[in-house]
Amino acid sequence: MTGREGGADIGPIGENSPVVILVRPQLAENVGTTARAMANGGLFHLRLVAPRDGWPQSRAWYASSGAHRILDAATVHDTVDDAVADLHRVMATCPRPRHIVKTVMTPRGAAAELRARAAQGLRTGILFGPERAGLDNEDMARADTLVRYPLNPDFMSLNLAQAVLVMAYEWWMAEDTTAPRVLMTNETRVATKGELENFLSHLTRELDACGFLRNEQKRPGMVRNLRHLFQRGDVTEQELRTMHGVITELARGRKSGQTPG
């Protein structure tokens, strides 16, 4: 029923990674897509508080894109109090401002704190509310801090799995060491794609004329490799004009050399 036989390897389970707690989720599909989003960011512990349609539901497994291990291990709880009883720190996602006095964090700030707590050996959890209503006041009173997503204030509508994905992504990024690789900018103007295409057409035309691309099988790959070369760095409009001149002069030299008279 739950499709336990299938599922993907989702990698090692991080020690003290935060528990995702879905409070009164309505659609089983959303529990499945939540599991998928959790797997993306290396979260593995899922708890459900009073899921509307009961549990388990095979639709969750179908919607999880193979994140079965998470669903197989999910636990069901009657109340938020029960779901958080063994945790040391609890956060609650909250899209709207409420009339309460509470610490509010960004997902990025929250992820840094969750990593710090995990390093201390503390167990943490994040509450996500039901699809429409969100968490109620009693739910939020169970949390130490709120997490509010600083997104477009004119369009905050995030579905459940997307809200989970943002937190899972930030959890992963909080310890990710991949270099961002920012490129340096030049003083001159970067060429447009139209200008680049114009140059590549000129070069290909001349290479066809001189026979450089006569191998029909290799031709597409060779042209593509030249395209890669000229796309690698920031080619400027000035450099392209220079290269037009280079190609023209090379071709003219060859042509005049060919005329034996």
Place this chain on the structure above:
Amino acid sequence: MTGREGGADIGPIGENSPVVILVRPQLAENVGTTARAMANGGLFHLRLVAPRDGWPQSRAWYASSGAHRILDAATVHDTVDDAVADLHRVMATCPRPRHIVKTVMTPRGAAAELRARAAQGLRTGILFGPERAGLDNEDMARADTLVRYPLNPDFMSLNLAQAVLVMAYEWWMAEDTTAPRVLMTNETRVATKGELENFLSHLTRELDACGFLRNEQKRPGMVRNLRHLFQRGDVTEQELRTMHGVITELARGRKSGQTPG
């Protein structure tokens, strides 16, 4: 058919915000959920290259949660070249390593670069491939840099709208100034040290009266520990007034109970 009459106000359209280019998208629903994810992060310009099922498709509008303005303004192109011709910089999302020489960036690094390019007055775009196959080699040869998401390497499966959401989120976060951690106090305010001292004096006085602090040797440490507890978070002026009331009422009950007459 396209539901133009409905739709939400999605806020102002950012100048030079990146164009999202869906290359050969298969399901119209995914175009709709992509528009929703774009609106979340303040992206507004959508282009479709050879959408499999044609365009427009009402299913996209239904799936967009009100991001109609984006879909209404979307343009359709026969080729990637046509879709990027007026852009100065193009990035391509690519989950898998390819055998090409190309700059690879994280979504965060890419978002920072896109912001920088926009500030220079340059027009940018981000290519997203079809749901299953992803971008092909010819598509990627049209991009200046690749964007690879540093997610769980054992579970990279992201759907189209989720991939767009991560980029839109990073685009938004790249200029967001929200403090990572802030106390939301609403109408009240954080208590001053004088107000805290006043409360601690009240508490200590009552604890002396009831004999809780009768051990003279332990008394300083016990008072200090209570001070640490109330100093740990930001206590508000409103909360201190409530606690004054709590102490007074608890003490009064004890006193009246003690008077046997």
